[in-house]
Amino acid sequence: MSRRFDVTGVGYTAIDYLGVIPHFPEENLKLELDRLEVQGGGPAATATVTAARLGLSTAFIGKIGGDDRGAMMLRRLAGEGVDVSSVVLDEDALSQFAFIMVDAQSGRRTILWTRGTLEPLRPDELDMEKVVSCRGLLVDTLEPAAAEAAAREAAAAGAKVVIDAGTIRDGVREILPHCHYIVASETFAGEISEGRGERAALEEMMKYGPEAAVVTLGERGCVALSDGGYIEEKGFKVDAVDTTGAGDVFHGAFLYAVLREWDIRRCCIFANAVAAMKCRALGGRAGIPGLAEALELLGEQAPGLDFA
Numbered sequence: 001m002s003r004r005f006d007v008t009g010v011g012y013t014a015i016d017y018l019g020v021i022p023h024f025p026e027e028n029l030k031l032e033l034d035r036l037e038v039q040g041g042g043p044a045a046t047a048t049v050t051a052a053r054l055g056l057s058t059a060f061i062g063k064i065g066g067d068d069r070g071a072m073m074l075r076r077l078a079g080e081g082v083d084v085s086s087v088v089l090d091e092d093a094l095s096q097f098a099f100i101m102v103d104a105q106s107g108r109r110t111i112l113w114t115r116g117t118l119e120p121l122r123p124d125e126l127d128m129e130k131v132v133s134c135r136g137l138l139v140d141t142l143e144p145a146a147a148e149a150a151a152r153e154a155a156a157a158g159a160k161v162v163i164d165a166g167t168i169r170d171g172v173r174e175i176l177p178h179c180h181y182i183v184a185s186e187t188f189a190g191e192i193s194e195g196r197g198e199r200a201a202l203e204e205m206m207k208y209g210p211e212a213a214v215v216t217l218g219e220r221g222c223v224a225l226s227d228g229g230y231i232e233e234k235g236f237k238v239d240a241v242d243t244t245g246a247g248d249v250f251h252g253a254f255l256y257a258v259l260r261e262w263d264i265r266r267c268c269i270f271a272n273a274v275a276a277m278k279c280r281a282l283g284g285r286a287g288i289p290g291l292a293e294a295l296e297l298l299g300e301q302a303p304g305l306d307f308a
């Protein structure tokens with residue numbers, strides 16, 4: 001039997017090629033990159049890495065192809081101490097890939113991506129032992145069928161379930177009733193509220209019965225709704241060179257905070273801090289801090305709150 005992990009992530013993994021561009025290109029142009037970087041990516045995978053950097057024991061379940069990119073994804077995850085023994089390998093498929101243009105001035109990213117030729121992760125491919133034995137489950141909306149099955153089983157077994165709600169696609173609404181925390185992007189918020197704003201989006205999300213709903217707002221931080229009411233938590237001030245993966249990192253840090261049993265406000269502040277720190281380096285993972293480093297920034301910009 002596999003051992004009990006603090007966090008199991010179920011969902012999407014990728015390899016990101018990140019190029020820093022001096023300005024956004026027009027059509028039919030040749031543009032020399034300032035810099036090229038190759039890092040692991042994917043919402044659930046990078047959130048799992050974040051939990052690992054913060055000191056938790058972690059496992060990841062997703063799907064990879066039998067090519068070099070698949071092998072690289074495994075190496076990068078394992079190198080962070082993430083258990084990858086239940087990752088599903090489709091030997092004949094081409095793996096996921098993203099090319100990301102990072103604007104040198106603003107640090108904002110434009111992402112071009114493909115799943116390769118991989119089929120979606122199926123519920124019957126999940127190592128349910130790792131799903132039901134974790135303390136916290138992190139799922140994304142890129143592998144909805146697997147996410148729904150995992151969320152249902154983990155919640156029934158007593159784990160806290162956090163979803164990175166990126167976009168509404170087929171099967172995503174079915175995951176939500178099994179989630180304790182629905183933590184959404186602005187895109188998802190716009191979709192679920194049909195453009196009626198963040199507050200309406202939070203109210204729509206709360207109808208699925210979570211303990212809290214959150215919308216992340218980039219550099220502006222996040223807003224949340226729970227039984228305790230509505231809160232706004234502003235983002236941390238950093239020199240942002242690349243926002244790629246900020247949302248993924250926010251979710252990993254948020255789940256860490258949930259497992260520490262902090263209140264929703266402290267969960268939001270902690271996740272804002274960790275996600276902001278990620279933005280200080282190029283790529284989805286290079287800038288993810290450890291716990292001590294995160295506590296340092298919190299001490300500077302959110303003094304008086306106890307995160308120890």
Ligand SMILES: Nc1ncnc2c1ncn2[C@@H]1O[C@H](COP(=O)(O)OP(=O)(O)OP(=O)(O)O)[C@@H](O)[C@H]1O
Nearest residue numbers: 185216217218219221240245246247248272275276
């Ligand atoms: N420029 C920034 N400065 C400080 N913090 C940031 C910045 N950009 C993002 N963050 C932090 O990261 C969190 C998540 O960012 P964002 O809302 O852009 O995620 P997202 O829309 O899910 O995108 P992705 O998943 O592609 O990173 C924010 O709530 C905030 O805490």
Ligand SMILES: [Mg+2]
Nearest residue numbers: 166185247248
């Ligand atoms: Mg996101």
